[in-house]
Amino acid sequence: MRLSPTRLAVLIGVAGALLLVAVIVSPMLLISMPSFLNNGGTAVDCDDTAQVEEASDSAASDIPRDYLELYQEYGERIGVQWNILAAVGKRETDHGRSTLPGVRSGTNHAGAAGPMQFLISTWGGKARIPMSSTFNGYASDGDGDGVGDVYNPADAILGAAKMLKRNGAPENVRRALFVYNRAWWYVDQVEEIARTYALSGEVDVPPQASEECDEPLVEAAPSDVVAEILEYALAQRGKPYLWGGTGPDAFDCSGVIYAAYRAAGLSIPRTTFGQWPFGVKVLEGQEQPGDLVFFNSGPGTSPDNPGHVGLVVSKGKMLEARCRLCGPIKVTSYESRTNRVGFTRPLQNPDVLEQLKRLQNSTL
Incomplete structure (x- = not known):
């Protein structure tokens, strides 16, 4: 995807202004759609939550x-x-x-x-x-x-x-x-x-957001840069978790985010521990696609030192590589996680703002 100089300039200007006033984040109205229609007109279930099954x-x-x-x-x-x-x-x-x-x-x-x-x-x-x-x-x-x-x-x-x-x-x-x-x-x-x-006689397992759900997520991105990040990250869905992995065949939680930003021409810290202090903190409810959501993951981690991270792809949804036994990389919900620590926006980090300027100049 070619970066639009005009949209990139707007992104840099807005992000820089927000940084100067210490994280005054403009709320975005994001419409969360439970399903989309594929080209054949069939409803595709993009939800990842467990269905509320009636009792038998x-x-x-x-x-x-x-x-x-x-x-x-x-x-x-x-x-x-x-x-x-x-x-x-x-x-x-x-x-x-x-x-x-x-x-x-x-x-x-x-x-x-x-x-x-x-x-x-x-x-x-x-x-x-x-x-x-x-x-x-x-x-x-x-x-x-x-x-x-x-x-x-x-x-x-x-x-x-x-x-x-x-x-x-x-x-x-x-x-x-x-x-x-x-x-x-x-x-x-x-x-x-x-x-x-269960009334159905089954154990409902939520479907993972399918490829038919990717295009609306990418199109709803707040900028071309975020669209590139999402496009790369969503393409990794289904690949296995590997501790320390940065691709192309397997990733860990921070590795897939690091690689997604790199695919958009941006460099951010490699590990969760480095990514947490890197981005500008975002208030809960004001997070948007491209932001990171962090979690306390047990021994060795804490609210001030989270050990797990996901990439926000839409309101309430994230792409994550959770653990070796947790299944492949997938889109899940972060709203129901009780160990959530907070959100950050790497695109507002001063180093990333400089990288964005260089990218803009290279496209002129």
């Missing part, structure tokens, strides 16, 4: 009403299949009805507790944790009482939804379930239960 008669008769409401509420809020969440609850404790040790108090022989059978170590180190305290685990406060109680169904189900999401759901359900209880026979059993709970 089997689910309604087997799952206590309060549990069913919690599974559906937190499944939709966190972005995982509610029937998978419910099937875990069924397989673990029959939705809290089991009288075995560890369900209502104490732990079982493996150290697991509560209706969703969390290992106390993965919950946060103890069964009941004030949510104002610092801890490393999945302890959650579903009922708003300020305490993450592993025996409380609302807290435990919310925590389980977060754990499934963190480990691959809704796209890679089997991997997420394997991490939950490391046995493939367990994964098979949970999936079978989940099918009986």
